[in-house]
Amino acid sequence: MNERQKLLEQIMAYDFCMIDLGLFLDTHPSDANALKDYRTCFEESEKLRKLYEEKYGPLSLRHMPNTRCWQWIDMPWPWDREA
Amino acid sequence: MWYYDKKLEYPINIKKCDPRMAKYIITQYGGPDGELAASLRYLSQRFHMPTKETQAILNDIGVSCSKCSGCSVFFLPGSPGNSEST
Numbered sequence: 228m229n230e231r232q233k234l235l236e237q238i239m240a241y242d243f244c245m246i247d248l249g250l251f252l253d254t255h256p257s258d259a260n261a262l263k264d265y266r267t268c269f270e271e272s273e274k275l276r277k278l279y280e281e282k283y284g285p286l287s288l289r290h291m292p293n294t295r296c297w298q299w300i301d302m303p304w305p306w307d308r309e310a
Numbered sequence: 311m312w313y314y315d316k317k318l319e320y321p322i323n324i325k326k327c328d329p330r331m332a333k334y335i336i337t338q339y340g341g342p343d344g345e346l347a348a349s350l351r352y353l354s355q356r357f358h359m360p361t362k363e364t365q366a367i368l369n370d371i372g373v374s375c376s377k378c379s380g381c382s383v384f385f386l387p388g389s390p391g392n393s394e395s396t
Contacts, residue, residue: 239317246319246374253366287315305318 234279241272312373319374349375
């Protein structure tokens with residue numbers, strides 16, 4: 228696994244926690260512990276995503292940099308196999 | 311409204327060719343009781359849920375289900391994503 232994939236896996240881990248905590252919070256909307264964990268995951272994920280996107284390119288269409296070329300099509304897709 | 315993130319919800323790493331498992335997964339994805347059908351059911355049922363908690367959870371589960379097994383099908387034996395395919 229290369230550096231890019233390692234960073235992406237960290238982002239995926241935080242985002243997976245956010246999905247799971249989000250489902251829990253749907254039915255326990257004032258659980259203080261879950262809210263705190265969600266906040267932590269969100270902040271960590273945002274931090275890593277910014278780092279990733281500066282280094283490797285956009286992860287989503289919402290964060291497309293203002294460049295002369297449309298970078299979305301250059302980045303590898305999740306189903307691309309890399310050595 | 312959907313947005314695509316260029317990453318998976320959960321990492322996939324299929325190491326060996328297993329056609330029997332592949333058959334289970336593809337049925338679980340698109341079959342009559344599969345994730346795709348389930349996600350559409352959740353997303354229709356959410357409109358009629360009586361509480362805000364249940365509306366939210368059907369919305370969020372419906373979104374999760376429609377994406378959860380989509381990418382894994384590509385890595386099944388015989389598909390272009392699997393290097394062991396023959």
